[in-house]
Amino acid sequence: MNATPEMTAAGAASASAPTGAIVMNCQIDRVFYGDFLAVRASTVPIEKNKITGFIGPSGCGKSTVLRSLNRMNDLIPIFRFEGKVTYHGQDIYDRKVDPVVVRRYIGMVFQQPNPFAMSIYDNVAFGLRLNGFKGNLDERVEKALKGAACWNEVKDKLKNSGLSLSGGQQQRLCIARAIATEPDVLLMDEPCSALDPIATRRVEELMLELKEKYTIALVTHNMQQATRVADTTAFFGVDISQGSRTGYLVEMGPTRQIFEDPQQKLTGEYVRGEFS
Amino acid sequence: MASHHFDHVDRSGSVSGPPSAGDYVFDRGFRGVAWLSAVFILALVVYIVIEIGGKALPAFSEYGFGFLTSTTWNVQTGQFGILPEIWGTLYSSLLALIIGGVFGVAIAIFLTQDFLHGHLAAVFRTIIELLAAIPSVVYGLWGIYVLIPLLRPVANWLHGEFGFVPFFGTSLSGPGLGPAALVLAIMILPTVASISVDALHQVPYKVKEAAYGMGTTRWEAILKVMLPTAGSGILAALVLGFGRALGETMALAMLIGNSNQISLSLFSPANTLAALLASSFPEAGPVEVRALMYAALVLLAITLIVNAIGLAVMKFATRKFEAER
Known part of the structure; x- marks a missing residue:
């Protein structure tokens, strides 16, 4: 599906105007877990065919914001979202929208590799079968595994359990599973935090390849990773002034600008490693 | 063991030191007790098998394997055969496994997949586990006074309308296979449900995500991901439930009708090995006791074989898809 290039004005003053087509625009008023205000007013546009990196100290709500983009947070009963997340102009939090449908268009890769307890082949074919794909399954599985840069490692053992692979291979298998149905947007929630440096490298290279076809939103606790792969970076901070810990978007802009010429004092302190 | 005291280390003012001699004695003693307990259990199983085998040996040499395939149990003529009992044991247990298995796994899904609030699910689970605390004889009485009168009109209507179906081939006059299997299903329900609940709880949250x-x-997640992931645990639950059904005695002796016949009909009276043993032993003479010992050995063999098959299947399922290579 092609995005109608709609230039939704970024609401937050600190976000500089994006240059490309916006696939998703996340306009958060408030996000709660029970009574706890987790994230307050933040606007995060996600641009087409770019990697948007979310960085910030722990507890700043970057994962919460990412998981609001495909309604994964709905799994948590006490989660409450106030605001709008538009996807090609349609609010995914609209009452008429089924979260199941949202997740079919907006795929996700998680922090921990989480392949299903089934064969490598079935893992990748899972989404295809789920969507009632009637074409050549083998071909699509191969394509997805190639796309996730793990075809050569697994092509001779497609019938083996997905859990028999190493951590890095499992994560790439999960990426293959996510891209097999060719979703529009790929959300990646610290996809390398459980991986060793070599596997991390491979996944980062993969992200750069994938952005040619997909739009990616990436949460990372690793600032170097953001500088290596993200086109745009959103820096989230924690506000402790109300006696609670509430996350909010401090600043968003081209990655180079965030790291070399931040507009906010807090951003500068964070990217220089003065707190974490 | 206590030879390394690191005497050359200056440890004045430090609390660190080697375990005392008493600690070592306790350690060794504890290990001994653990070993003894394990060996005792093993010895007990072997002793029981040998003892029953020994008592069954005279009957075995007299009746041979014909005992397993003949259908008469007549003390007067000295003819003994347990085919109907083997059939009744397997048939009633299988029926119970199907009914109890379906309901048990369904309950486990209901209790673990966010259908209920956490506290309510815990209360629910406790109630189901309380089913296991009801004595077998009480289930038997409930079956006789509540279940059978309740089932009889339904059963007889089914027999009248669909009598050509083998399962409804006879009418239900009182005790019979159907009520016995239903009670048996209720009795294995707590086992199946609570072990399945544990298995489903063990599926990591990240898999659900x-x-x-x-x-x-939700149903696609449960049927295509959660159940297969918990598969080996649920299989264990079913095997244990089946094992329990095979050996259940009192409720069956009260409900199954103790009749030597082989029938597919759910409403026909039948008999099981355990029920045969329980009802015949008190008045059995020496000849019949020998035959009963043989029957006991057969029951023991069936349960052992079923459990062994169950373990093998579980191992296969586990090996295939859990994190081993």
């Missing part, structure tokens, strides 16, 4: 992240509906 992965399923929903792919855009599954």
